[in-house]
Amino acid sequence: MKVKIVGCYCTWFKELSTSFIIDDNMLFDVPAGSFKTLLTENKLDNIEYIVISHFHSDHFADLHAVIDYLNQHNVPQNIKILAPKGCKERLQTLLKTMEVFHLNQFIDEKITFIDCENNKIVKLGDYKIKCFKMLHQTLDAYGFTIEKDGVKLGFTGDSAMCNNVVKIIKHCDTIFIDTATIVENNKHLSAQEVLSLANEYKTCNFIPIHMTYKSRDYIKDYLSIPTQGQEYIFQKR
Numbered sequence: 437m438k439v440k441i442v443g444c445y446c447t448w449f450k451e452l453s454t455s456f457i458i459d460d461n462m463l464f465d466v467p468a469g470s471f472k473t474l475l476t477e478n479k480l481d482n483i484e485y486i487v488i489s490h491f492h493s494d495h496f497a498d499l500h501a502v503i504d505y506l507n508q509h510n511v512p513q514n515i516k517i518l519a520p521k522g523c524k525e526r527l528q529t530l531l532k533t534m535e536v537f538h539l540n541q542f543i544d545e546k547i548t549f550i551d552c553e554n555n556k557i558v559k560l561g562d563y564k565i566k567c568f569k570m571l572h573q574t575l576d577a578y579g580f581t582i583e584k585d586g587v588k589l590g591f592t593g594d595s596a597m598c599n600n601v602v603k604i605i606k607h608c609d610t611i612f613i614d615t616a617t618i619v620e621n622n623k624h625l626s627a628q629e630v631l632s633l634a635n636e637y638k639t640c641n642f643i644p645i646h647m648t649y650k651s652r653d654y655i656k657d658y659l660s661i662p663t664q665g666q667e668y669i670f671q672k673r
């Protein structure tokens with residue numbers, strides 16, 4: 437499996453917020469301000485699947501622009517979006533707010549919305565995806581394991597420490613893990629927590645994402661730091 441880093445920081449930095457393109461056909465999260473980068477540095481024409489971890493703006497806000505691009509370029513014919521419950525309604529509200537009405541027919545006819553639920557397993561083409569409810573304040577936020585060709589990858593989305601973070605780590609060869617803070621809280625994992633998990637679960641490769649400069653600087657001596665545009669190739673172990 438190939439994972440391209442569209443962005444790997446959190447909102448308050450000049451680098452793009454966290455987003456991935458997986459194997460050219462899956463887009464994982466669509467942060468505010470990411471569309472132009474997605475357009476110039478990545479091929480959106482092959483996107484068939486979109487995964488949204490939760491509806492915060494740094495994960496969801498440019499989805500309308502991606503949908504508009506897919507509509508204009510008419511490829512592929514059908515898109516599947518895996519997201520927390522209510523994604524279609526939120527997208528319709530966004531379009532109404534911005535007075536973009538021409539996409540409603542495309543959304544009705546060409547997009548299938550699949551609701552995340554804790555422990556739900558979803559097949560999207562060759563991908564087997566399992567959803568995990570995360571601890572992100574009180575939000576309906578999800579992490580995922582994504583498997584294909586014997587490769588098992590984990591994505592926490594946004595999460596504080598919880599049992600499901602450990603479940604994802606135990607299941608995966610590599611985890612892209614929220615490392616957004618240096619202070620423990622109920623919204624994000626801290627760099628110290630990520631390091632202690634990496635020390636405990638050594639068979640899993642930890643890649644910090646959703647970083648701040650402080651959390652990056654804390655963890656960079658211990659874990660390798662991704663950069664925008666970087667591509668990882670993962671083989672079956």
Ligand SMILES: [Zn+2]
Binds near residue numbers: 490492572594
């Ligand atoms: Zn969030």
